[in-house]
Amino acid sequence: MFGKIREIKQWLDKIRTWWQKRNIAEEIAETIRQHSKKVEKAARIYGEHFPDIDQNKLIKMAKIHDIAEYKEKDYVPWEISPEEKHEREKAVVLELQESLWEKWSELFDLWMEFEKQETKEAQIVKQLDQLDASVQAMEYEKLWYDNVKNFYPYTLERLRDPVLIKVLEILLKKEFTAINAYDQYFTLLECNGDDIIFKEKMKKMFLKRNLIGV
Numbered sequence: 001m002f003g004k005i006r007e008i009k010q011w012l013d014k015i016r017t018w019w020q021k022r023n024i025a026e027e028i029a030e031t032i033r034q035h036s037k038k039v040e041k042a043a044r045i046y047g048e049h050f051p052d053i054d055q056n057k058l059i060k061m062a063k064i065h066d067i068a069e070y071k072e073k074d075y076v077p078w079e080i081s082p083e084e085k086h087e088r089e090k091a092v093v094l095e096l097q098e099s100l101w102e103k104w105s106e107l108f109d110l111w112m113e114f115e116k117q118e119t120k121e122a123q124i125v126k127q128l129d130q131l132d133a134s135v136q137a138m139e140y141e142k143l144w145y146d147n148v149k150n151f152y153p154y155t156l157e158r159l160r161d162p163v164l165i166k167v168l169e170i171l172l173k174k175e176f177t178a179i180n181a182y183d184q185y186f187t188l189l190e191c192n193g194d195d196i197i198f199k200e201k202m203k204k205m206f207l208k209r210n211l212i213g214v
Helices: 002-011 032-047 055-064 082-104 107-116 120-142 151-158 162-171 181-190 194-211
Strands: none
Touching: 002 162, 032 055, 032 120, 032 181, 055 120, 082 107, 107 120, 120 151, 120 162, 120 181, 151 162, 162 181, 162 194, 181 194
16 A cells, blocks of 8 residues: 555656646646645635535545546646546546555545536635646746746636635736745635735735845
8 A cells, every 4th residue: 555655646746737738847847746735735725714615525635636647647628538538537546546445445436526526625626726727827927938828817717716716816916926926825815815914914925035035
């Protein structure tokens, strides 16, 4: 079992296809594992504001939503049909469930729930997954990768949660470009999309960093 877990972690360090196709330099290109950790962190923060959501499930689902990509390719939408992508990934997750025993006993059920998109938790994780690509794109845009800007309208069209829509709209104003986009993103989630509180926190963060030279 532990050998399989090490294998999963190793293969999840693959660079995401989105960034490969945009020629992002390998040393700064986001990996699948990095992406999943950020989606998990976002789910943890988001879930604290909504008692009607199963926060434990939300976090676990965010953690494993891309688990099949340790073995399957990280496909982008036009490379393969959604049906074929689902079947290929389903086979991988079934195989994982059988080899990891009790530790991942709920793996397949959680992953299938995410795929079906019928529960609130699954829908939020999907949107956090999509939103993460836009936040990462903002960091690459600062490094003069102009070919990442199409992530913004693409994501806005797919977001349904009013808080997450507001979060992306505020980020797209780009009022605090000197501060890392993820610091802004997670702060906005902590503020539940409150623009006034967010601006106050950003100003304090900016001042603190300038005072200590970070």
